[in-house]
Ligand code: SF4
């Protein structure tokens with residue numbers, strides 16, 4: 438169940454020592470454990486060796502075009518919002534070789550690039566990012582054509598999600614139905630274990646809900662105590678307080694609003710500010726566009742095909758028959774926003790935005806997808822009246 442409040446769900450309470458044990462168990466079982474870590478003034482996702490690598494007592498300030506770390510609740514391990522990177526890079530590599538062709542006596546021999554072996558445990562996946570992983574699962578494995586590289590990595594991944602107890606300055610997951618709690622039934626969430634951090638007598642604790650069989654086995658192997666009703670209530674209240682303090686929201690009817698605003702003059706307003714840098718697509722946990730490039734060595738003995746993330750903000754992205762079909766900044770921004778918020782529904786039956794706020798924080802000029810959508814609403818009356 439989402440946001441468990443009963444102590445009879447097999448929920449238990451972990452302190453930092455028990456989390457350390459959990460990480461040790463995963464590492465002993467051959468998992469590479471990836472989690473948040475402070476590096477160069479930001480919280481980044483990296484291989485961690487133990488709980489001491491997590492950002493204890495650190496929080497973040499996020500605003501349009503601005504990100505800073507500062508001191509947060511002492512000892513809290515997850516007291517910050519969505520970090521700059523999403524988790525997609527561990528499932529859908531930013532840049533990778535797909536195959537090589539090697540010249541032989543009689544022609545060429547093609548060799549598929551092997552995937553790195555081993556399993557990955559992703560620790561600290563936020564509810565919005567868990568929803569984003571489910572969107573990527575749908576795109577890469579449940580939409581008719583399976584991407585074997587994504588599928589293999591996903592099958593080798595264990596997810597420990599962490600509900601949000603502090604809203605970021607730019608996130609709006611509550612209005613997208615993707616946080617700050619795990620909004621799907623736990624069993625359908627895609628997580629193996631769900632954690633919620635809360636504070637009792639000044640000490641941060643983690644309420645842990647087992648979801649998958651493997652998650653249950655892991656929790657049964659660490660020294661934790663059974664959760665009481667008071668633990669569950671404290672954890673649920675911490676998540677509710679994050680929802681209450683969320684400062685942004687997306688208009689509820691945004692899909693139809695965007696659909697009827699394709700000729701709106703506001704797209705030109707955004708284009709006048711947009712640099713076309715593509716940061717928003719790079720940080721977005723659901724953007725899945727890629728391009729492939731073929732290259733040959735100078736001797737002509739080996740060729741390789743690489744796949745790398747692409748962005749609909751580049752002119753090359755939509756170049757067909759000698760020219761881009763979206764030649765203006767206005768057309769490119771409209772394509773990105775309209776795909777995320779409207780056309781994704783036609784394609785996949787859901788929104789392509791999970792409200793993580795990264796595109797707002799990491800846009801160098803602070804373009805805010807919620808404000809741009811709202812501007813379509815605010816101008817709609819005037820536009821209709823004038824046309
Ligand atoms: S569009 Fe922006 S807020 Fe929505 S999922 Fe992508 S990065 Fe997050």
Ligand code: SF4
Nearest residue numbers: 711712714715717800
């Ligand atoms: S990050 Fe901002 S400036 Fe860069 S392409 Fe996206 S909207 Fe434009």
